[in-house]
Amino acid sequence: MTAISNAKILIIATHGFEQSELEFPRDQLRVKGADVHVATLDGKPIKGWEGSDWGREAEAKIADVNSHDYDALVIPGGQINPDLLRAEPAVVNLVKDFHNEGKVIAAVCHAPWVLVEAGIVKGREVTSYLSIKTDVVNAGGNWVDEAVACDKGIITSRKPDDLKAFVSKIVEEIEEGQHDRKAA
Numbered sequence: 001m002t003a004i005s006n007a008k009i010l011i012i013a014t015h016g017f018e019q020s021e022l023e024f025p026r027d028q029l030r031v032k033g034a035d036v037h038v039a040t041l042d043g044k045p046i047k048g049w050e051g052s053d054w055g056r057e058a059e060a061k062i063a064d065v066n067s068h069d070y071d072a073l074v075i076p077g078g079q080i081n082p083d084l085l086r087a088e089p090a091v092v093n094l095v096k097d098f099h100n101e102g103k104v105i106a107a108v109c110h111a112p113w114v115l116v117e118a119g120i121v122k123g124r125e126v127t128s129y130l131s132i133k134t135d136v137v138n139a140g141g142n143w144v145d146e147a148v149a150c151d152k153g154i155i156t157s158r159k160p161d162d163l164k165a166f167v168s169k170i171v172e173e174i175e176e177g178q179h180d181r182k183a184a
Contacts, residue, residue: 001177002071005033009174010070012062012091014041016080019048021108024163025074025170032171039065041088049078063090067097072174077109077129077159086117095120099154102178106155106170108162112136115154124151127158153179 009029013022022038029036040046043061067073073095075082085091095118098105107115112128113135115121122140127149136143147162148155148169155173157166173179 002174003033004029004171004174007034007071007174008069009034009036009072009074009170010065010067011036011038011074011076012040012065012085012094013038013046013048013076013081014084015046015048016078016084017046017048017076018078018081018109018160020160020163021076021078021111022048024160025076025106025108025167028167029074029170034174037065037070041084041091048076049080062088062094065094067094067101067103070098070103072104072106072170073098074170075105075107075111075114077107077111079110082107082109082111082113085111086114092118102153102180104153104155104170104173104179106157106166106173108157108166109159112141112156115156116141120154124154125149126151126154127156129158 039062099120109129116139126141133143147165148157153173155169
């Protein structure tokens with residue numbers, strides 16, 4: 001068990017992330033006392049999508065982070081961000097590492113695409129943005145239309161309107177501790 005005030009959380013993203021889906025969890029988890037880091041593909045600032053314009057973010061390089069150093073992984077959505085992330089072997093391997101260590105993994109909107117690529121949705125209850133429902137189902141996930149779905153510490157949500165429930169579930173699952181899962 002880890003108190004949220006002692007938790008270390010990694011958010012991974014690249015260009016085209018949904019600004020609210022990165023900032024809201026980051027800020028709310030920090031308010032609750034968690035140490036939250038944002039890593040990008042090259043460690044340089046990235047641009048997120050906010051309404052109808054571009055935003056910003058960055059702190060570390062994804063290839064330089066290690067799952068052993070964190071209690072949870074959060075992946076924001078947006079259409080572009082997860083599509084680019086899922087094509088990067090370092091990202092897919094990092095997601096598999098978090099999974100295999102039984103750590104919390106949280107993905108919102110289109111970010112379950114990254115979980116699909118890592119091969120960790122099969123047989124799990126998962127939600128996502130409606131447009132990728134077929135991808136989740138084709139990967140063996142049990143897709144549900146709910147604000148938040150959680151299956152053994154793998155948390156998914158549909159859209160920015162679900163972010164309060166998403167963050168609450170992240171806190172709950174971190175405080176519950178590691179989850180027993182089969183290796184991806």
